[in-house]
Amino acid sequence: MSILVIGEALIDIVSTNGAPDRYAPGGAPANVALGLGRLGDDVEFLTDVGDDFHGGFLLAHLRESQVDILTSPRGATSTALARLSEDGSAEYEFQLRWDPDSSLLGSSAHSILHFGSIAAFLSPGSAVIDRLLDDAAEPLVSFDPNIRPSIIGSHEEALPRFEALARRVDVLKLSDVDADWLYPDLSEDAQITRLLDLGPSLVAMTRGGDGAILATASARVTAAAAQVDVTDTIGAGDTFMVSLIHDLHAQEAALSDLSTAELMNLGEHAAALAAITVSREGADLPWAADLTN
Template sequence: MSILVIGEALIDIVSAAGSPDRYAPGGAPANVALGLGRLGSTVDLLTDVGDDFHGGFLLAHLRESGVSVHARPTGSTSTARAVLSPDGSAEYDFSLRWAPDASLVDDGEWSAIHAGSIAAFLSPGAAAVDALLERGQASSALLCFDPNIRPTIIGAHESALTRFEVLASRVDVVKLSDVDADWLYPESNRESQIERILDLGASLVALTRGSEDAIIATASARVRAPVRTVDVADTIGAGDSFMSSLVHDLQDSRSQFDAMSESELNQLGENASRRAAVTVSRAGADLPWASEEGA
């Protein structure tokens, strides 16, 4: 069976001081789908794109990486302007639409479902996320969620936190960054943030911390995954690469989390960190292929 990814596909307009704007395919869920396809997973992406040049570019780009895209192209494709700092980090400004047609995947059966980012919070498409996660629960698919918090888009903290916790309580795997965790739970330390998400019902939590070790935790084990040292082109797609690695490696593991050893969690973290390192070593969300050395 395939993996279903639900979420936005858009064009990143990358701006850096002294350089012309660079246009690149992006959107966190689309990047996750792209990464899964490149790692050899069979993957479907339910998304919303325009029938313009940018939409056609996105569809071709995803399909070249083995992603089966389900969308009814119309109107203008969403964009995200990423402004790069000298250290390669990025801040975003979005122009978005999120209204996917879930009937396009009515006949699907999936080993795993991943949802996240803006698509998990933004109406009307958030209703499709809920319905498909409910289908996944009924069919015992592995359910994964990355909030990829964008405060300027997802609304007030209280309502966004409630939405995050509702989704985190329904899935098996939650991956988030330290920036996400601090926005959601600003008064808590790392251990408390992880425990809170595990207490909501998630079976595995992965918390990435930029240039510091990532933390991967279940109710019975906790490990730190060292970040690989590379020359950083930019950080675009790093978290998405980490997420796609987790989904790829865990897609058949829904009933096994409580029994996972520290060694198994270490291997998950090593794989995800290695793949994310490939991504940050080159410009844009250029996630690794399975055939690449080190991927």
């Protein structure tokens, strides 16, 4: 069965001091779908793009990575202006629309349902995600909130929405920056405990160069970041998510039964994939062939 990814696809306009702006396909869920396709997974992507040049560019880019796209192109494609600092980190400004056509989904079941980022919070498409979760027959559901405070509203508005979604998933991946915004008064350890208490069987928290923490109710590990020369960090977290989904897709054991060694293997593999992406310019996620080089 295929993996279903739901969420935004957009054009990243990358701005760096002293250099011309460059345009690149982006959107966290689009990156996840693309990364899964590049690793050879059968993936469908429900999204919302325009019928303009940018939309055509996005569709061609995703199809080149073997993604089956479910969309009804119309209007203008969403954009994100990413301003890169000297250390390679990015800040974003968005022009967005999120209104996917869920009638394009067939009746066949999927092995995994993944959703995330802006699409989980932005109306009217967020209601589509709710309906699909209501009807979900997938054995595994994953969520990456990829918090963008300038888009999703105030903390008072966004936290209840985040927690309502987190209660409905099996795998929750987020960054330490996301966690600090959601739970600023909690320590890192307490944040993870709080997230597990919401109901996910597996929580993964990425921490940039400090590695990642993976936790279940019975095990908790810290996987080191792979050593690499960083070009920029665009797509690093999305690559980590891709790796988790890809590996869990082949995992037979229940998430709650994962051993410490199995959690560490998941984290180390994800860190290795993310290292490939950050060594490249833009969200250029690994292909299967990169894993054998």
